[in-house]
Amino acid sequence: MARQDDTFNLEDFGRFSEPALLILVSLAESPKHGYAITEDIAVFADVRFGPGSLYGAIARLEARGLIEALASEDRRNPYRLTAIGEKALRARLASMQAVTRIGQKRLAPA
Amino acid sequence: MTWLLKLYPPRWRRRYGEELAELLATQPFSIGVAVDLMAGAIDAWLHPRLVVPATKGDMSMIARMRQLTCAGPSPDVTARDKATSVTLMLGGTLLLTALWLWSQWQFGKNTYVTALSPMAYFFPTLLSLRYTSLKGRSARTQTLFIGGLASVLAVFFLFVGWLGTRI
Numbered sequence A: 001m002a003r004q005d006d007t008f009n010l011e012d013f014g015r016f017s018e019p020a021l022l023i024l025v026s027l028a029e030s031p032k033h034g035y036a037i038t039e040d041i042a043v044f045a046d047v048r049f050g051p052g053s054l055y056g057a058i059a060r061l062e063a064r065g066l067i068e069a070l071a072s073e074d075r076r077n078p079y080r081l082t083a084i085g086e087k088a089l090r091a092r093l094a095s096m097q098a099v100t101r102i103g104q105k106r107l108a109p110a
Numbered sequence B: 001m002t003w004l005l006k007l008y009p010p011r012w013r014r015r016y017g018e019e020l021a022e023l024l025a026t027q028p029f030s031i032g033v034a035v036d037l038m039a040g041a042i043d044a045w046l047h048p049r050l051v052v053p054a055t056k057g058d059m060s061m062i063a064r065m066r067q068l069t070c071a072g073p074s075p076d077v078t079a080r081d082k083a084t085s086v087t088l089m090l091g092g093t094l095l096l097t098a099l100w101l102w103s104q105w106q107f108g109k110n111t112y113v114t115a116l117s118p119m120a121y122f123f124p125t126l127l128s129l130r131y132t133s134l135k136g137r138s139a140r141t142q143t144l145f146i147g148g149l150a151s152v153l154a155v156f157f158l159f160v161g162w163l164g165t166r167i
Helices: A010-027 A034-045 A051-063 A083-107 B001-009 B010-024 B032-046 B060-072 B079-107 B111-115 B119-131 B139-166
Strands: A065-068 A079-081
Touching: A010 A034, A010 A065, A010 A083, A034 A051, A034 B139, A051 A065, A051 B010, A051 B032, A065 B010, A079 B079, B001 B010, B001 B032, B010 B119, B060 B139, B079 B111, B079 B119, B119 B139
Parallel strands: none
Antiparallel strands: A065 A079
């Protein structure tokens, strides 16, 4: 499998790669702040990340330009997916879909 | 539990502190959350360049251009820095191990010297961070981080040695 551009590669996020992916999926719906992201991920993925892990992943995504903070009047900064973030998410989901398809095909009874 | 945020670097706290405090206010205290925050604080100290300004709208064009070259974990670590870091880690470990073996041979077996043997690996490894994760940090921060962690580890190993004499 060809190696993706580093910008789109979430694998080198290490232990933050899973929270990073789920944050991107959450923000694909609409901009959200930290608490709303945590609650959304808990609903659709049944996973609740600790605040340290969540913000470790947010910082990485923001530094890579995959998400960006929006101006806010209160203490909670909402984040939104950038165009690069959307491309990264599409690439990652396509790769996962391909793996899922192959896995299910191999598991199917002959 | 917001006192745990003091473990994070000041720059990180300025950028994410209020948001994190807001999030923490919605959660009951638990050991899991405390450990997660501590791990997050260590990560934040190790990757200081992850922090970017709050909103892109507030940034000048020059600042945006600078961010392009500064994005990602420790981007200014060159191949040469990596080579220096690896050389220091491997060379230092070999040198200190040789020194430790020599001291064992010269002065005979000593529980505390034996207990300190893992430092032959940990100390050069911590020193090597100067060229990778700690690159660009002030000399004071580097000294505090490397010296502090090395001291904590040395005390821990000496404590293990002391326990060994008691059992």
